[in-house]
Amino acid sequence: MAPKFFVGGNWKMNGTLASGKELLSTLTSAKLDPNVEVVVAPPALHLLGAQQALQGSNIAVAGQNAYHKASGAFTGEISVSQLQDAKIPWVILGHSERRTLFGESDEAVADKTAAALSHSLRVILCVGETLEERESNKTMDVVVRQLEAVRKQVPEDWSKIVVAYEPVWAIGTGKVATPEQAEEVHAAIYKWAQEKLPKGQAEELRVIYGGSVAGKNCKELASKPSILGFLVGGASLKPEFVDICNAKL
Numbered sequence: 001m002a003p004k005f006f007v008g009g010n011w012k013m014n015g016t017l018a019s020g021k022e023l024l025s026t027l028t029s030a031k032l033d034p035n036v037e038v039v040v041a042p043p044a045l046h047l048l049g050a051q052q053a054l055q056g057s058n059i060a061v062a063g064q065n066a067y068h069k070a071s072g073a074f075t076g077e078i079s080v081s082q083l084q085d086a087k088i089p090w091v092i093l094g095h096s097e098r099r100t101l102f103g104e105s106d107e108a109v110a111d112k113t114a115a116a117l118s119h120s121l122r123v124i125l126c127v128g129e130t131l132e133e134r135e136s137n138k139t140m141d142v143v144v145r146q147l148e149a150v151r152k153q154v155p156e157d158w159s160k161i162v163v164a165y166e167p168v169w170a171i172g173t174g175k176v177a178t179p180e181q182a183e184e185v186h187a188a189i190y191k192w193a194q195e196k197l198p199k200g201q202a203e204e205l206r207v208i209y210g211g212s213v214a215g216k217n218c219k220e221l222a223s224k225p226s227i228l229g230f231l232v233g234g235a236s237l238k239p240e241f242v243d244i245c246n247a248k249l
């Protein structure tokens, strides 16, 4: 059976308690494709409220980041074990904004991923190249390097990982990768997974696309065979997110 199409909404550092509540009520009252798994990632301060507002719905919540140490003197951080304790099922790790603005290395992302999995969290693992890397034909070198760093620490079980291919040049720029550009990288990630992950896991893996996904481009992207979902930024803050969740209808 093909894995379920996955749509994540990454709210980033946006919104108020009131705007978040309104957005969630739009989502819970909308008719969403039952064959799609929907996850929203509000800012940390809003996570528990969102989880409560979503009770009884099929929409789950995700942290936008987490630290791999269980507890201690790490001012400003939230740990994977604290997410687990609060029954937050998902966490986004390795987002390009974490990598570029906050200096997270491939190894740091791998540490976090291994720790998150060992605390029963599901992980949306982000990978992707910058414009400069794309223009110098390094896209797959970068993506494979990022994936391999994680595989080194998580050699066996990728069943709780969703890989989000997010080309940095397409994030928040309105410059969406063409369906062909995205499909090419997704297909290469599946090829990597076939070769490097234990048998049977590549078939179960979801590789989703992120970068300026919108109501107007989601259907065409979703029609590509290797695009098994989206990670949406800006448009996840708008009612248009419902259309993106329903891209396969």
Ligand SMILES: O=C(CO)COP(=O)(O)O
Residues within 6 Å of the ligand: 010, 095, 166, 170, 171, 172, 173, 174, 210, 211, 212, 213, 231, 232, 233, 234, 235
């Ligand atoms: O970074 C993203 C999702 O994690 C994509 O952001 P945009 O959809 O705003 O381009």
